[in-house]
Amino acid sequence: MGNEHRLLALLVCLVLGTGLAAAVLGASRAADSRRAAVAGSSVDIRRVPPDPRTPPPAGSGASAGSVRVECGRNEEGHWNEDNLVVSPGLRAGAHHTHAYVGNLSTDAMSTDASLAAAATSCAGGDRSAYYWPVLRRVDRPGGGAHEHTAGNGNTGEILPEASVEVEFRGSPVSKVVPMPRFLRAMTGDAVAYTAGAGADVRARWGCTGFPGRATTDYPRCPAGSLITRTLVFPSCWNGLDTQARDHRSHLLFPSPQGVCPQGTFPVPELRISLSYAVAPGVPVALDSFPEQRHSPRTDHAMFVDVMTDGQMDALVACLNEGRACRT
Template sequence: MGNEHRLLWPLVCLVLGTGLVAAVLGASRAAAPQHGEVAGAYVDIREVPREAAPPTPTGPEGSAGRVTVDCGRNAEGHWNEDNLVVSPGLRAGAHHTHAYVGNLSTDAMSDDASLAAAATSCSGGDRSTYYWPVLRRLDRPGTRAHEASAGHGNAGEILPEAAVGVEFRGSPVSKVVPMPRFLRAITGDAVAYTAGKDADVRARWGCTGFPDRSTTDYPRCPAGSLLTRTLVFPSCWNGLDTGAPGHRSHLRFPSAQGVCPQGTFPVPELRLSLSYAVAAGTPIALDSFPEQRHSPRTDHAMFVDVMTDEQMREVVGCLNEGRVCRT
């Protein structure tokens, strides 16, 4: 009997120990994001091929100006899971978290009147709303309320933007006309991973100090370089609608030479430039729909123009006259 007890105890300890390890690992997995769930390769920016020369320079009929709108970098902590452009009136319709600059009231329930009456983070008074999915680091759990509210596999500490650039550019081949107030716009493809095509993939990822290299993968940047996201919006308007089914047909992209499709008119081209301080080797993930697996190809952004007619005239005048302006 004594021998049987001596043989049984190691077996009991082994079973209990295995169960304890499994429980700890299970709790750890539940609390921490799974790095393997992220779709998309990491690429060293120094190994990305240099890009060809930029498009044709602005011709004599073009609009060579640039306008920078200073809207800060979301110091106000404006985040939510809404998407006013794609899912108006639907709370948490994005299924992932968006970060904002500009209009401080924007959520799913916003309308033209509420946007026009709201406060703004833009120093020149632009009440437009500019927003994009957040970027997270996966080696740290999100502990604040807004970091856990999205669900759907979007977890981890949200990386703050080191800088947010809001810039409008003209057309290389013609003057631009004003955007209509309350124009809705989207760039990028939030379902690119499962769509099986890259026609609407527009965001480019890169690193500061490497202006001629960009990628649709997650870049690895050398020490001292910031990770960047650049999102360019369509700039050819049909002259009729401020929004459309599918959120795209009223605004089209120009050709590589800057020519707008027939039946559309060139409006100021919006560019959002986001940068982040990310230590080398840090696992990162873009917020996304669950089935998109945080692919960097799904990066996208939205915009609602709430500039007054006078503010828009100033932007257009600066672009058409070839000046460099800041608001």
């Protein structure tokens, strides 16, 4: 009887030990999986050298003004998994979550007419749509509706933007012409990780307090500094189309000297600058397609111009006259 009890105890210990080992191994593999899920390295911003390049000097015919469009920082919680520019009419076509300012109705089913009639978060009445992928902290589970619906490996608490700056600038070499109403535009490359190319990688990451230092990696910022994302849009329009099949060829980037390619015309240059309060050591990840593994190089943004002709004319006049304006 004693032998039977000892054998039973031994079997129980073996079962418990095997289960415990499997649990530890599973937890270790899960942690490794989470670490491997985010592609690309992070870099201490203090180790990033300042960019030696300087903006081209403004020539005599430049449009040296700037216009800040005050649209808030998505206090309304306008998120969805749509992409009106790239996949109109397709619900959840982005496969990740976008955050918006400006037009409060923007989703996959929006039309020019619905956008023109909608409310906006912009103080001056600009109904344009400005949007980008959300940034998450992956050490916390998300509790909101849009923190679960994206799927495709995009999990974690959505980080609110500490600030959102929407700014238009002119050209260093010439006056700019108005954008056509309902122009669609995009910047960045959402598939840069698998494409292995950098030509369309446009977003630059950084930290407040370190001007001139930018990286395509996730930045590690010291305490008290905010993570920043800066997305600059192309500003040379072909004069014909408000959109293109490839979403790019109707609106191109100027040369580093600010000169537009032949056959295109300079329009206002849009810049979206975002910041986030993230404590040192907190892991973050950009929403992405699953195969892109949250690479920071895949950062991108979209824009649909819904300004009235009067609003666009006033913006262009401010840029061409070299003034600093806010709307």
